[in-house]
Amino acid sequence: MKRRHLFYIVVLGALALLVGSSVEFRSLEQKRAEDRAQRFDAAQYARDFWDNRLPGVLETAQDAEELIGLFNTDMKAAIRAGRTLGHSRVHAYLLKGEGTIVSVDEGGLHVSVMAPEDCPEIVLCTGVYISGNAVRDASGLVDVSAFSDTMKFNKISFEINKIVVEEVIEPFHDTGPQVGRTIAFVGAAEVAEDATEEVPFGGRAGQAASGPAYHLLKVVPVRLALE
Amino acid sequence: MAKKVFVLVTALLFVTLWVGGCRKGPQPDASRKVAVVISTLNNPWFVVLKDAAKGRAEALGYEVDVFDSQNSPATEAGHFDTIIDGKYAAILFNPTDAEGSIASVRRAKGAGIPTFCMDREISANDVAISQILSDNFTGCVALGEYFVEKLGGKGTYVELLGLLGDNNTRNRSDGFHSVVDNHPELKMVAQQTADFDRTKAMEVMESILQAHPDIDAVFCGNDAMAMGAYRALATAGKDEQVMVFGFDGAKDVIDAIRAGDIVATGMQFPKTMAQMAAESADQYIKGKRDFPQKVPVAVELVTQENIDKYIAYGRDE
Numbered sequence: 001m002k003r004r005h006l007f008y009i010v011v012l013g014a015l016a017l018l019v020g021s022s023v024e025f026r027s028l029e030q031k032r033a034e035d036r037a038q039r040f041d042a043a044q045y046a047r048d049f050w051d052n053r054l055p056g057v058l059e060t061a062q063d064a065e066e067l068i069g070l071f072n073t074d075m076k077a078a079i080r081a082g083r084t085l086g087h088s089r090v091h092a093y094l095l096k097g098e099g100t101i102v103s104v105d106e107g108g109l110h111v112s113v114m115a116p117e118d119c120p121e122i123v124l125c126t127g128v129y130i131s132g133n134a135v136r137d138a139s140g141l142v143d144v145s146a147f148s149d150t151m152k153f154n155k156i157s158f159e160i161n162k163i164v165v166e167e168v169i170e171p172f173h174d175t176g177p178q179v180g181r182t183i184a185f186v187g188a189a190e191v192a193e194d195a196t197e198e199v200p201f202g203g204r205a206g207q208a209a210s211g212p213a214y215h216l217l218k219v220v221p222v223r224l225a226l227e
Numbered sequence: 228m229a230k231k232v233f234v235l236v237t238a239l240l241f242v243t244l245w246v247g248g249c250r251k252g253p254q255p256d257a258s259r260k261v262a263v264v265i266s267t268l269n270n271p272w273f274v275v276l277k278d279a280a281k282g283r284a285e286a287l288g289y290e291v292d293v294f295d296s297q298n299s300p301a302t303e304a305g306h307f308d309t310i311i312d313g314k315y316a317a318i319l320f321n322p323t324d325a326e327g328s329i330a331s332v333r334r335a336k337g338a339g340i341p342t343f344c345m346d347r348e349i350s351a352n353d354v355a356i357s358q359i360l361s362d363n364f365t366g367c368v369a370l371g372e373y374f375v376e377k378l379g380g381k382g383t384y385v386e387l388l389g390l391l392g393d394n395n396t397r398n399r400s401d402g403f404h405s406v407v408d409n410h411p412e413l414k415m416v417a418q419q420t421a422d423f424d425r426t427k428a429m430e431v432m433e434s435i436l437q438a439h440p441d442i443d444a445v446f447c448g449n450d451a452m453a454m455g456a457y458r459a460l461a462t463a464g465k466d467e468q469v470m471v472f473g474f475d476g477a478k479d480v481i482d483a484i485r486a487g488d489i490v491a492t493g494m495q496f497p498k499t500m501a502q503m504a505a506e507s508a509d510q511y512i513k514g515k516r517d518f519p520q521k522v523p524v525a526v527e528l529v530t531q532e533n534i535d536k537y538i539a540y541g542r543d544e
Contacts, residue, residue, distance in 0.1 A: 007231050014239055086362065087499065088525035129409040131368050145520035149325060149350040149394055151401070153521075154364040158405055 040152045046159030050167075053141050057094065058222065061186050064097030065113045068121050068217060072200035075193060082191065085137050085144065089193045092137035095219065096186040097122075098227075101179055110216065111183060114202065121202035123216040124185055124224070126169045130161040134220045138188035164220060172224045182227045187219035258316040261289040261508060264306050266323045266347065268295045270423065270451055272475050272497060273321065275540050276345060279501035280319045287509045289316070298390070298422075300327040307331040311338045317508035318342040319501070324392040325350045341511050343504040346497065348394055348521065357507050357518040359500045363395045366493040366526025367402030367474065373491055373528055374407060374446060374472055381412035382443035385435055387456060389423040389448040396420075399448045399474055416442060421452050428455030436463055443469060450475035450492055457489060476529060478539035485534050493526045497540055500524050 062081065070078040082091030099113035102120040107127050110120035136142050136157045147153045196215075199205050205215040261284045265277045281291045294310070296303035300323050310318060311334060318335055320342050322328035332342045332354045344358035352358075378384070386403070389396040407413055416439045421428035428447065432455065436442075445460075447453040453473025460466045466488065473480045476494035483489040507518060529537050537543060 003228070004231070007235060010235060086521075086523035086525070087359075087503070088362070088523070089527070090525055129406075131372065131406045133365060144523060145352060147521075148352050150348060150360060150362075150364070150521065150523070151394055151397055154398060154401060157364075158401075 040147070040155075042152065042155035042159045045156055046163060049136075049139075049141065049156070049160065050163050054135075054139055054222070057139050057141060058096075058186050061094040061096040064095045064099075064122065064185075064219075067093060067095050068114065068201050071191060071196050071217070072202070075196065078191070079193060083137055083140050085133070090190050091193070092134055093189050093191065094138045094186070095189060096184075098182060098184045101181050101183055103179060108218075109183065110214070111185075112202075119202055120214055121217060122219050124183070124187065124219050124221050126172060126221065126224075128165070130164050130169075130220055132161075132190055132220070133157045134188035134190045135160050135164065135222060137190070161220075164222070168221050168224060172221075175226050184223075184225045184227060185219065185221055186223040187221045189217055189219045191217065258314050259289050260313065260315045261291050261317050261319060261505075262294060262306075262310045262313075262315045263291055263319045264294045264296060264303065264310070265321045266296050266303075267298045269297070270449075271479075272450070272477050272495075272540070276321060276497040276501050279498040280345065280505055283502045283505035284319065284508070287505060289509075296323050298323055300324045300392075303328060304331050307335055311335060311340065315340055316512050319345055319504045319508060320355070321345050322347045322349050325394040327392065329354060341508065343508050343511075345500050345504045346395075346495070350394065352520045355520075356511055357504075357520060357522060359503045359507070359522045359524060361395065361495045361500065362523040362525050363398035363474075363493075364402035364405075365523075366495070366528070367399045368406055369526075369528040370446075370472060370474065370491060370493050371403040371406030373530060374403070374444065375410055375413065377470060377490060378413060378444055380410045383414045383416045383439065383441070384444040384446060385432070385439065385442055385456075386415055386418040387428050387431060387445065387447040387452045388418065388420040389452070391420055393423075396423075396448055403446060421447075421455065423449045423451055425451040425455040425458075428452035429459045430455075432456040432459035433463070436460070436465070440465075444472065444490075445469060446472045448474055450477035450480040453489060453492065454479050454483070457483065474526075476537065476540055481529070481534070481537060481539045484529060484531055487531060491528060491530045494529045494537055494541070495526050496524055499541070 079091055082093050084091050097113045099111040100117045101109050102112050103110045109124040109126055111122045111124055112120045144153050199215040201215055201217045203215050204212055206213045263277055263280045265273050268274055277293055284291045294306040303323050329349045329351045332349055335342050336354050341356040344355050346361055348358045348360050417435045419431050421431045445456050447456055450473040453471050457471050460469050470490045472490055473492040476492055480489050480492050
């Protein structure tokens with residue numbers, strides 16, 4: 001009897017060892033803590049990006065006048081000067097410049113950075129919302145492969161754009177921009193490879209109710225200063 | 228007594244072999260077989276994805292087997308069992324579920340078989356070798372901006388969503404709403420899933436029209452649903468009144484945009500994604516190891532104004 005019991009104990013022990021080594025026990029609270037740590041806070045990420053990481057790359061912004069010249073005359077060179085997310089015909093740029101405010105509409109400030117001063121090439125987007133990925137992608141600071149899913153990556157743009165509206169655009173409206181004034185800016189733009197195939201930036205693109213309509217480079221402002 | 232000792236020794240031997248077998252490392256790869264696993268072949272867009280992946284892999288010298296997951300994670304998992312047992316050299320994978328498909332890819336990785344995702348992602352960045360994905364969010368930002376422009380910033384609309392387990396569904400809807408929700412005079416009166424399915428979309432649209440007969444537009448998370456919605460609107464005599472927007476760049480919608488029936492879609496590039504996946508797999512098999520985990524492929528807005536630049540599933544180049 002004793003030997004049979006011993007036999008069963010040894011076999012059961014071996015099975016228990018096998019099962020036990022293939023199963024991990026953790027407390028529910030420990031699991032919940034791990035899940036909380038993994039939850040991604042896009043607003044916090046965007047905040048850190050804006051406060052601590054973006055300022056360091058703004059000095060690499062390219063001159064707006066030179067860049068527009070490339071877009072209008074040598075798009076291949078312009079593409080080389082931009083940043084590209086994955087496989088795309090759209091490229092992102094950080095740019096800076098100074099120009100004259102030619103006109104203002106709900107989309108933003110129409111600014112001339114090149115002669116003649118009454119012909120704008122850029123619209124600084126100062127509307128009620130910003131869409132797209134210009135700031136995120138032009139900065140070169142956010143790696144899509146660092147995120148387990150692209151929803152997190154997309155939320156970053158959404159949160160950065162909110163900061164642009166709340167901290168760049170809205171305060172700027174209080175300074176009362178006026179036609180004819182000089183404005184200095186740093187911003188980000190997304191430009192498609194065929195953007196200037198038919199009309200260059202600054203070229204006439206038809207007629208609006210308020211006057212001639214121009215083909216404008218859309219720039220999301222990161223810094224704005226009236227002079 | 229001798230019999231009992233024999234049973235004990237046999238049991239311990241079995242246990243040892245079982246444990247040892249479970250811990251074996253990746254097997255040496257001598258296979259020239261590539262598996263193409265597609266979420267469903269019941270949608271022409273995915274048939275194009277499959278054909279492009281298969282064609283490119285065969286052109287690179289591989290024997291290709293196609294597995295249709297029929298939108299079922301369970302069926303998909305079964306395919307991975309077959310692929311692992313069959314010692315395939317690589318998997319070109321279009322997942323059914325961003326979360327649910329992770330385990331299958333992990334098992335393949337454990338068996339030494341590299342996986343390359345196409346079009347859809349899995350929500351992990353440490354199991355697949357590379358994931359070549361449509362940039363759905365950005366594509367739908369552009370679509371949303373055009374939607375606002377066409378509706379003049381006001382009106383009522385319906386949204387038909389795709390499969391809820393697919394991250395693409397969420398990315399497309401989020402991209403669209405990141406623009407449209409900034410226009411308070413644009414009101415969404417209904418939002419329902421039709422699972423990316425044309426027939427289901429037609430049924431859902433018919434049902435919605437009974438409650439909301441006077442909508443101005445419908446945004447559909449893919450072209451199959453756009454065609455289903457359009458069919459329901461046409462049956463109700465409302466196809467002239469309601470603008471339909473899709474997403475994919477499928478042949479029937481490209482033709483419908485050209486005919487003026489559908490307003491716009493987002494052109495994905497299934498052939499580009501599939502070919503990139505096949506080429507990455509080939510490079511991996513030949514020894515390359517540094518691949519970007521996620522490669523977004525841009526989606527382009529196709530409208531009645533620029534339709535001449537596009538054909539079904541791509542650009543007219």
